[in-house]
Each structure stands twice: as C-alpha cells, then as structure tokens.
Amino acid sequence: MTLRELLKLPASLDDKPIIAVPLTLGPTDKLTPFARALQEKNPDIVEWRADYIADEFSQVMVWQQVKAGAQAELSQKNVSAMTEAKKLAEMDRAQEEFNANWPIMNSQIIKELAGSVFNTIGSFPIILTYRTKAQGGQGELSPIEYTTFMVSALHSGYHFAAVDVEYTLASELRDKIIAAAHETNTPVILSYHDFNETRAVDQFITDMSRTGADIIKLAVMPKTVADVQLLLDATQEASVQQPLITISMGLIGQQSRVVGYRYGSEMTFATLDNQQTSAPGQLTIDELLQAWQK
Numbered sequence: 001m002t003l004r005e006l007l008k009l010p011a012s013l014d015d016k017p018i019i020a021v022p023l024t025l026g027p028t029d030k031l032t033p034f035a036r037a038l039q040e041k042n043p044d045i046v047e048w049r050a051d052y053i054a055d056e057f058s059q060v061m062v063w064q065q066v067k068a069g070a071q072a073e074l075s076q077k078n079v080s081a082m083t084e085a086k087k088l089a090e091m092d093r094a095q096e097e098f099n100a101n102w103p104i105m106n107s108q109i110i111k112e113l114a115g116s117v118f119n120t121i122g123s124f125p126i127i128l129t130y131r132t133k134a135q136g137g138q139g140e141l142s143p144i145e146y147t148t149f150m151v152s153a154l155h156s157g158y159h160f161a162a163v164d165v166e167y168t169l170a171s172e173l174r175d176k177i178i179a180a181a182h183e184t185n186t187p188v189i190l191s192y193h194d195f196n197e198t199r200a201v202d203q204f205i206t207d208m209s210r211t212g213a214d215i216i217k218l219a220v221m222p223k224t225v226a227d228v229q230l231l232l233d234a235t236q237e238a239s240v241q242q243p244l245i246t247i248s249m250g251l252i253g254q255q256s257r258v259v260g261y262r263y264g265s266e267m268t269f270a271t272l273d274n275q276q277t278s279a280p281g282q283l284t285i286d287e288l289l290q291a292w293q294k
C-alpha cells in the first residue's frame with residue numbers, strides 16, 4: 001500500500017510526494033493566520049507539533065498557575081501569620097486533591113487543545129506529533145506523560161490522519177500508543193532522528209520495521225554529500241513492508257527533500273514561510289514547487 005492510500009489522501013496526479021506542513025505554534029500564538037496561509041498554500045497534510053504547546057499544560061505547570069493565583073490572593077489580603085499558615089496548609093490539601101483529579105483534568109485539557117487545532121484547520125488531515133527534546137523537539141514531558149498525552153489525544157474524539165511515535169521511547173510505552181492508535185484506526189509513523197550523523201541507516205530501517213508501526217520515518221544529519229546519497233540509496237534498496245519517509249537534514253541534505261521521492265521517500269516536510277521550520281534544512285512550499293519545476 002502506498003503512503004497516500006494508507007493516510008487516505010487523494011492520489012497525486014504528478015507522482016509527487018505528500019507535502020506535510022508542520023504546525024509549530026505555541027500557547028500565545030494565534031492559529032488563524034496560520035490557517036489562512038494554509039488555505040492559500042494548500043499542502044496535503046499538516047503535522048501538529050504538539051510539543052510546542054503541550055508542556056504549558058503539564059501537571060507541574062497547571063499546578064504552578066493555580067498556586068500562584070492562590071498566593072497572589074493571599075498576599076493582597078494582608079492576613080495574620082496564623083491565617084496564612086492555615087491557608088498554606090489548605091493549599092497542600094488542595095494539591096493532593098489536584099493530583100488525584102489530574103488524570104481527568106489532563107484528558108479534558110488535551111481534548112481542548114486538540115479541539116482548538118481541529119476547529120481551525122480540521123479541513124486538512126492532521127498528523128499528531130509530540131517531539132521530545134532528545135529527538136530534536138521542544139517537549140520535556142516524561143516518557144509516561146508523553147505516552148498519556150498521545151493516548152489521550154488519540155482518544156479525544158478527534159481523528160488524526162496518523163500519529164508519530166518516537167522509536168527511542170521504551171517499547172512497552174510505545175506499544176501503548178500503537179494500541180491506542182490502532183483502536184482508533186490511526187496509522188502509526190515510527191520516527192527516529194539523528195542530528196549528528198548518518199549512520200547504519202539500513203539497519204535502522206530494518207529494525208524499525210520489526211515493530212507494530214505502519215510507516216517508518218528516518219531523519220538523519222549528513223556530514224558530506226555522500227551521506228545524503230547513502231540515505232537515498234538505503235531508501236531505494238530497503239525491502240521493508242512499510243512505506244518510508246527519509247530525510248537528510250540540514251543544508252547539505254536539503255536536496256533529499258526535493259528528490260527523495262524518486263528513491264521511495266513518500267512524504268516531504270515543507271513550511272508555509274521560512275520562519276516556521278521544525279527541523280534544519282526545510283524548504284518552503286514555494287521553494288519546493290519551484291525546485292520541482294526545474
């Protein structure tokens with residue numbers, strides 16, 4: 001099955017790869033200008049990089065806000081030391097209650113976050129991605145929190161076209177996300193990033209194919225042009241069942257984003273403008289289309 005078929009995207013008339021645009025907006029950014037630009041550029045799919053926003057709503061962050069609110073109130077009231085001590089003890093109890101209620105609040109928050117994305121750009125298919133810091137993203141949730149986030153988002157009632165799961169996640173957690181994805185008919189993109197080098201790429205592809213993933217994505221950093229070719233050749237020669245997305249990152253690897261599809265990489269990531277890159281070397285959609293015209 002091709003990646004387009006798997007993601008239920010319309011066939012390409014000119015055999016070009018799927019163009020994915022990353023959505024990298026944080027909590028204080030506005031979604032509407034992005035949505036407008038998206039309509040104009042009309043990519044095939046949007047990748048919601050939830051790591052740019054989700055940490056603001058983690059257990060620690062939400063409690064900090066609640067606590068800061070209560071403390072501000074207390075300091076305004078000019079209360080006696082005794083009352084203050086009583087209030088602080090109440091706060092400790094409130095924290096226990098908060099922690100006990102957190103799973104329910106968390107899934108509600110995740111549903112609202114997903115809702116804000118689907119309500120503005122839901123006419124496009126959406127990939128759910130949470131990229132951890134260790135894999136080049138913004139996300140600092142613990143592996144368990146990351147897993148909870150993904151599982152809750154998959155069960156939020158909003159249907160994602162695919163979900164990205166990091167290969168480096170412990171396999172028992174990875175399998176939980178994969179199970180939630182398959183329960184909700186969501187294809188799984190297993191992804192791995194190496195920001196330092198291009199190493200053992202064929203081995204990675206083979207190893208990654210031996211999981212429950214439906215799609216394999218490998219993004220690596222080249223040091224030379226030969227490294228870029230190495231990745232392209234490994235993509236072409238791979239004999240795994242899953243569709244592949246391979247990327248040679250950075251400036252040296254940029255060409256792989258243009259020609260990768262000829263070697264069997266079925267998706268390329270491009271931005272609406274050059275301020276919204278989610279990885280080094282990404283081109284804008286306009287640059288990509290221009291390069292294809294040459």
Ligand SMILES: O=C1C[C@@](O)(C(=O)O)C[C@@H](O)[C@@H]1O
Pocket residue numbers: 022047049129131164191217219247249269278279280282
């Ligand atoms: O995995 C990928 C590929 C990517 O890292 C790139 O190099 O274009 C961009 C990420 O947003 C996406 O999740």
